[in-house]
Amino acid sequence: MASAQHAHSDTGLGDFLRSRRAAVDPIEAGMPDDGRLRRVPGLRREELAMLAHVSVDYIVRLEQGRTTRVSRTVLDALADALKLAPDEREYLFTVADVTQSAPTRRPSQSEPAPRLRRLLDTMTDVPAIVVNHRFDVLAWNRGGAGLLADFSALPPGHRNLIRLTFLDEAFRALYGDWERAAKDCVATLRMEAGRRPDDPALNALVGELSVRDQDFRTWWATHQVRGPSQLVKMYHHPIAGAMELDVQQFSVDTHPDQKLIAFTAEPGSESEKALHFLLHWSDGHVTADRL
Structure with missing residues (x-):
């Protein structure tokens, strides 16, 4: 297995800049066709330098990792030139290490907040789980286990949504569009890896999946990144059938490392009927978290 250090070594500023530079269409960026053969896709270094109003040597040093501390003004110029989306712009600032005054991040908490456990118990009509930044599943209600997996039957080290998405055939089969869901997983994990470069468990997860x-x-x-957002996902459940569900993430003020994820259906829809059937089935076939 790849070492944790190697697994995270490609998350730096230089790799991200190269990947985003390659993704920019030179014509859309306003670069004229000078007749020179483009050996690689995207912008050339000198074109990015011109658009961001910096020297080519500076771009070279950034991409080679010889310069990591960058001013906010230059980062904004690079982000504009590369046409970065908001999540990508946030990631750029994170890996460039410009947040000197940011508060110290609290250590990861492996136990769900007690109030979250109680909240899960009351959510009898909504499948829900609690995860940390690595998407380790820390707690769940019966609906969450019935929809996704019987987490109580899994070893604690395997209760990870991203690991299950890639390595568990039954979990993969739940997704109506597995490739889209899996790419979202990778982009979200990449964002967290940029925020927490020294998390050994996260690096080990990336190494194992790689x-x-x-x-x-x-x-x-590809260095695609994405922050939390509301999603609509299609599930093909072996018991309840097809369901189109809203997947919403809620932050926890007292436990900022944790999120509550809830799954709901459009009122009056066939998906809502299927979800209700699943919830009744779950009462007799799976258990809520009681660890």
Whole structure:
């Protein structure tokens, strides 16, 4: 298995800049066709330098990792030139290490907040789980276990949504569009890896998935990033059938490392009927978290 250090070594500023530079269409960026053969896709270094109003040597040093501390003004110029989306811009600022005055991040908490456990118990009509920044599943209600997996039957080290998405065939089969869901997983994990470069468990997860799954390895190398957002996902459940569900994440003020994820359906829809059936089935077939 790849070492944790190697697994995270490609998350730096230089790799991200190169990947985003390659993704920019030179014509859309306003670069004229000078007749020179483009050996690689995207912007050339000198074109990015011109758009960001910095020297080519500076771009070279950034991409080679010889310069990591960058002013906010230059980062904004680079982000504009590369046409970065908001999540990508946030990631750029994170890996460039410009947040000197940011508060110290609290250590990861492996136990769910007691109030979250009680909240899960009351959510009898909504499947829900509690995860940390690595998407380790820390707690769940019966609906959450019925929809996704019987987490109580899994070893604690395997209760991770991203690991299950790539390495568990039954979990993969739940997704109506597995590739889209899996790419979202990679982009979200990449964002967290930029925020927490020294998290050994996260690095170990990236290392394991990089070794064991070709798709993960390929998509990780694209440096796509995405922060939390409301999603609509199609599920093909072996008991309840097809369901289109809203997947919403809620932050926890007292435990900022944790999120509550809830799954709901459009009122009056066939998905809502299927979800209600699933919830009744779950009462007799799976258990809520009581660890």
